[in-house]
Amino acid sequence: LGVPVLRGGPLHMVFAGNPGCGKTSVARLLADLLYEHKVVQRRSFVEVQRADLVAGYIGQTALKTRHKIEEAKGGILFIDEAYRLNNMGSSDDFGREAIEEVMKDLTSGDPLVILAGYPAEMSQFLEANPGLQRRFPIRFDFPDYSSSE
Numbered sequence: 001l002g003v004p005v006l007r008g009g010p011l012h013m014v015f016a017g018n019p020g021c022g023k024t025s026v027a028r029l030l031a032d033l034l035y036e037h038k039v040v041q042r043r044s045f046v047e048v049q050r051a052d053l054v055a056g057y058i059g060q061t062a063l064k065t066r067h068k069i070e071e072a073k074g075g076i077l078f079i080d081e082a083y084r085l086n087n088m089g090s091s092d093d094f095g096r097e098a099i100e101e102v103m104k105d106l107t108s109g110d111p112l113v114i115l116a117g118y119p120a121e122m123s124q125f126l127e128a129n130p131g132l133q134r135r136f137p138i139r140f141d142f143p144d145y146s147s148s149e
Contacts (some may be wrong), residue, residue: 001138007034008108009137010106010107010108010109010112010135011039011109011112011135011137011138012106012109012112012113012114012115012135012138012141013112013113013114013136013139014114014115014116014126014136014138014140015027015114015115015116015117015124015140015142016116016117016118016119016123016124016139016140016141016142017116017118017141017142017143017144017149018118018119018142018144020044020145021081021142021143021144021145022142023116023142024047024078024080024116026140026142027045027078027114028045028114029075030033030076030114031043031044031045031075031076032079034076034128035075035110038114039112040074040075040076040120041075041110042069042073042074042075043075044072044073044074044075044076044111045072045075045076045078045079046068046071046072046075046076046077046078046111047080048068048077048078048079048080049079049080049084050081050098051062052068052083053065053068053079053085053095053098054085054093054094054095054097054098055094055100055102056094058094060093061078061094061097061098061101062097062098062100062101064098065098065101065102066101068121069101069102069105069111072111073110073111074110075109075111075112075120076111076112076114077102077111077112077113077114078113078114078116079102079114079115079116079142080111080117081116081117081118082115082117083094083117083118083121083122083124083125083126085098085099085125086099086124086125086128096122097114099129099132103131103132103135106135107135113136115136117149119141
C-alpha cells in the first residue's frame with residue numbers, strides 16, 4: 001500500500017480526495033481486510049457525517065457523538081467530510097465538542113477512526129488541532145480519475 005508499517009499504536013487514518021474518487025469504497029474494503037487480519041474485532045463499519053455527531057444544544061453533541069463511537073466499538077468509525085466539524089464560523093457551533101469526544105477514544109484505538117474529505121480542507125482541519133495531527137499517522141491521498149479511467 002505504500003504506507004510504512006506502524007507498530008505499537010492505533011492505525012487511525014485520513015483519506016483525502018475529491019468526491020467520487022473511492023474514499024468510502026476503499027474504507028469499506030479496508031474494514032473487511034482489517035477484520036480478516038484481526039486488526040479490528042468486528043466487521044462493524046459506522047459511516048457518519050457532521051449531522052450524525054453534532055446537536056443543536058450544549059451537552060447534546062457529546063451524547064450524540066458518544067452513541068456513534070459506541071456503535072463503532074470493535075470496528076471502524078468513518079467520519080466523512082470531517083473538516084466540517086471544525087468551527088463553521090459560528091460562536092455557538094458544537095463541532096469542536098464532537099472532535100473532543102472522538103479524541104477521547106483515539107489513544108485506545110477502539111474504534112479505529114478514518115477521517116475523510118477534500119485534500120486542502122483535511123490538511124487545514126488537522127493543522128488547526130496539533131493533537132489530531134499526531135493521532136492520525138496514516139494518510140492516503142486519492143487522486144481524481146482521469147477521463148480514460
